[in-house]
Amino acid sequence: MPVISDIRLNLKKNDILRREGFRGYTRIRPEIKNIVLELLESADSAHLLEPTTAYEIYPVTGMDPDKVLLEGDAVVSGSLIPSTFPEAKELAAIVCTIGPGLEKQVTEYSQGGETLRAMLLDGIGSAAVDTLVIEVCHCIANEASSRGLQAGSPVNPGMPGLTITEQGNLLGLARAGDIGVNLTSSGIMVPRKSTSLILALGPKMETWTQADVCARCNLRDTCPYTVLHS
Amino acid sequence: MAKDLCKTLADLKEDEVLAIVQEKLNAGADPMGILADASRAMEIVGNRFSKSEYFIPDLVYSGEILKKINELVKPKLTEEVGTKKGGKVIIGTVAGDIHDIGKDIVVFMLDVNGFDVIDLGVDVPAQKFVDKIKETSAPVVGLSGFLTLAYDSMKQTIEAIKAAGLRDNTKVMIGGGQMSDEIKKYTGADAFGKDAMVGVSLAREWTGTK
Ligand code: B12
Ligand code: SF4
Numbered sequence: 001m002p003v004i005s006d007i008r009l010n011l012k013k014n015d016i017l018r019r020e021g022f023r024g025y026t027r028i029r030p031e032i033k034n035i036v037l038e039l040l041e042s043a044d045s046a047h048l049l050e051p052t053t054a055y056e057i058y059p060v061t062g063m064d065p066d067k068v069l070l071e072g073d074a075v076v077s078g079s080l081i082p083s084t085f086p087e088a089k090e091l092a093a094i095v096c097t098i099g100p101g102l103e104k105q106v107t108e109y110s111q112g113g114e115t116l117r118a119m120l121l122d123g124i125g126s127a128a129v130d131t132l133v134i135e136v137c138h139c140i141a142n143e144a145s146s147r148g149l150q151a152g153s154p155v156n157p158g159m160p161g162l163t164i165t166e167q168g169n170l171l172g173l174a175r176a177g178d179i180g181v182n183l184t185s186s187g188i189m190v191p192r193k194s195t196s197l198i199l200a201l202g203p204k205m206e207t208w209t210q211a212d213v214c215a216r217c218n219l220r221d222t223c224p225y226t227v228l229h230s
Numbered sequence: 231m232a233k234d235l236c237k238t239l240a241d242l243k244e245d246e247v248l249a250i251v252q253e254k255l256n257a258g259a260d261p262m263g264i265l266a267d268a269s270r271a272m273e274i275v276g277n278r279f280s281k282s283e284y285f286i287p288d289l290v291y292s293g294e295i296l297k298k299i300n301e302l303v304k305p306k307l308t309e310e311v312g313t314k315k316g317g318k319v320i321i322g323t324v325a326g327d328i329h330d331i332g333k334d335i336v337v338f339m340l341d342v343n344g345f346d347v348i349d350l351g352v353d354v355p356a357q358k359f360v361d362k363i364k365e366t367s368a369p370v371v372g373l374s375g376f377l378t379l380a381y382d383s384m385k386q387t388i389e390a391i392k393a394a395g396l397r398d399n400t401k402v403m404i405g406g407g408q409m410s411d412e413i414k415k416y417t418g419a420d421a422f423g424k425d426a427m428v429g430v431s432l433a434r435e436w437t438g439t440k
Contacts, residue, residue: 020287021286032288219408
């Protein structure tokens with residue numbers, strides 16, 4: 001099973017600012033910008049980011065309107081994949097994490113009363129998870145193209161048609177335990193800065209941008225992280 | 231002449247704000263007057279945040295400046311006024327959810343506005359809320375959650391508070407993610423807050439704090 005742990009993240013300024021809650025990325029005051037820069041440096045020097053991923057690719061053996069059947073008797077329930085990627089030939093079950101380090105530091109800041117720092121570092125962590133997902137998907141898509149397959153855009157449990165209760169199943173399929181990502185009894189992934197996703201692979205897969213996702217999301221008017229079409 | 235404290239704080243000019251406060255204190259100004267100016271400034275900050283002129287980090291930054299003002303002013307206040315006067319509020323992210331940024335901001339804004347906040351963290355089981363209410367007799371509880379699954383946890387938590395015979399003396403506000411009257415009704419909460427400032431207003435209203 002593929003585990004990749006030596007991933008270099010190329011964090012972009014706008015992705016970080018978006019995850020810090022700066023809508024439109026403008027008007028960031030210098031006091032806050034300086035803290036972000038300082039935190040980025042300390043995240044690097046203190047090795048707070050340990051981007052790691054585990055994934056497994058399963059051939060699709062059948063598809064119903066409400067589930068996908070995979071080789072080895074595995075099933076992914078929900079209508080999202082059958083309706084969005086009816087031509088999928090394979091599914092990649094993926095779990096990405098940046099490890100527990102950053103989260104620990106966020107808690108320390110928070111408990112020490114340094115709320116702004118805690119929040120800004122947490123935002124850097126979220127941006128790191130986003131970037132990790134993009135890089136891992138890119139890597140799997142490249143590999144798939146050598147088999148003549150395209151990758152669709154990634155989907156997460158929690159999206160309509162793929163309930164969050166599928167997360168346990170997905171973690172099992174990706175063998176997330178091998179990289180230390182587990183589900184608590186209340187259904188939470190630990191380390192918390194982790195994400196689970198599915199990439200559908202097939203001859204012609206649907207793709208979309210984050211701005212497309214936001215345009216359709218019912219939180220778009222109030223969400224501090226909305227990406228607008230440029 | 232000293233610059234206007236309210237305007238300078240609303241514009242988040244930290245160094246200038248602290249200099250003005252120090253200057254006023256040195257000149258023997260009434261500490262309560264300083265806090266009243268600061269409080270008006272925080273209202274302006276809240277409004278600018280609602281109008282998307284300010285962003286989440288700005289809101290938290292304003293709170294940090296307010297905290298520093300409080301530290302400067304505190305030694306000048308009489309003992310009675312200097313202690314927390316807003317009352318106790320218990321808050322946590324409900325079971326099955328880990329999203330805590332929104333909750334942390336509410337905790338922070340309640341804290342800087344004088345409330346004694348008991349933060350139970352994330353993934354908090356219903357019983358933990360019940361136990362804390364029993365232990366502290368806090369009159370206000372805040373439940374945060376961003377996952378749709380959190381609505382069920384909120385409902386269960388409020389039912390557990392009721393089952394423990396504590397509901398009549400406890401006001402419950404919910405927040406995080408998408409909130410509406412339907413969700414308020416579904417969970418059995420008294421009110422929902424779309425942002426931290428609403429949380430502060432509700433806590434003020436329920437505890438009779440100005
Ligand atoms: C940041 C984020 C994360 C971060 C969490 C970081 C953290 N420390 O909290 C990370 C990347 C870790 C994450 C992970 C996941 N997330 Co997430 N996440 C978000 C996101 C983008 C923002 C939430 C947030 O923090 N907002 C910032 C706050 C400040 O914004 P705010 O709402 O304006 O806050 C105010 C109010 O809410 C209010 N408030 C909040 N609480 C309270 C309480 C009271 C009492 C009051 C009065 C007011 C109040 O005051 C706040 C301050 O003004 C949301 C999308 C969204 N827009 O909500 C998704 C979202 C909540 N996540 C979602 C999901 C599904 C997940 C995952 C399960 C995805 C996955 N499968 O991997 C994982 C779970 C991880 C795990 N460990 O189990 C979904 C939930 C969908 C659903 N149907 O339930 C959402 C809606 C995204 C989406 N559109 O799909 N997530
Ligand atoms: S608008 Fe919706 S899709 Fe876009 S960042 Fe916010 S929660 Fe995610």
